[in-house]
Amino acid sequence: MTDPEHGANPQEGTPRLIDHLVELRSRLLRAVAGLVLVTLVLLPFGNDLYAWLAAPLLAKLPAGGQLIAVEVASPFFAPVKLAFFAALMISTPWLLYQAWAFVAPGLYQREKRLAVPLLASAVVLFYAGCAFAYFLVLPAVFGFLTRIAPEGVAMMTDISAYLDFVLVIFLAFGASFELPVALVIATLLGWVTPAQLRESRGYAVVGIFIVAAVITPPDVVSQLMLAIPMCLLYEVGILAARWLAPADAATTRD
Template structure:
């Protein structure tokens, strides 16, 4: 029989083997999606660039300052798109690794939170692409002087778009963050309601910091975040720990 001292290293080795297996499956899924997207990297970039190209004068295009930018930038976009698409698979591998160590109640709460966080991140990115980017580029091109010809670099453009996607995707996680804070007992739904005024000010400050320096994008981030804050308050009321009242002794 194995003694207690030998069982601990054995369990540790089992966990390391399981971790390696999950990492390999996650990497294999990511590389598979990336390989499928690579032949369409140029078309993918054209689609991502459409919100800006549609606002430029007819016949005007982007430029590539870096001689290799025309190749590496679409490849970079294909990789981040693969990461975006494979996110549920990657999170599933992480969940499969940690789930056996969770209690039944923790599993019951963690699974909806994980699914909600993925859906909200996707919703934030979609909101940025279909609504924010066209509005921002329309605003910027309208205020560009006639004597200035806009010729954006394709590398800087994709960096700008990826940062905007990350900002909106992360900001849309606000309801999940509030629910987690309530579950941890750090705040209560009542406190979140009372702090609504401070939250609005904080939301506008965050929107001003992480968005481009224009009023349009700031408002288009701040307004959904205020609605998501209210949604977080409502959701937190369903998961808030119930207080157990002490019964008086006879």
């Protein structure tokens, strides 16, 4: 029945809501199916993945040094856990695509043009942060820790503890490398302007070093190796925000 005052059927919203819920369910199922498929493919290679992940530590240990399994089930659960997290990282573009396909129809054309490069940049920066941590940070950290080990103390790390440590490092560096994307989003939302970002550069550097000291291991090597790239990424974020900011914000000067 049509509402005489508004000229529309008040029940039209119900089918639309059901359609959205059905679409959401479909996208979630596709996302989960993709993640499960990649996980199943990687499970047989769990031990190989763990050997690859342990290489930065094993390369710095003295001759005969090795990882140990303190818990009985660690040799099984650690590779399985690693395979799942590797599948999650590999599947990230597919998961983001499913989320994008669900929300894209409700966005304006300008929002779509901005969202696609931001999502792509976020994924690339996260991967770059993880690669930076694996190839540069982990060898430096383990080299430092093995050198300062007290005389007579042999480093024999549990495989589960090592996996948790490395995953935290990956997450910390991957998330920290998202700084330019975060600055661009804050600028587009009108929370800050490029001029304000430049004016706050000194405070940002202090905050970056504090964050690096909190989320990295208690050694100055890893703290510097996180803080310095973040300072550079802050400058990149300012340039990107200035380029993508609305005209009134972009023209603001010191």
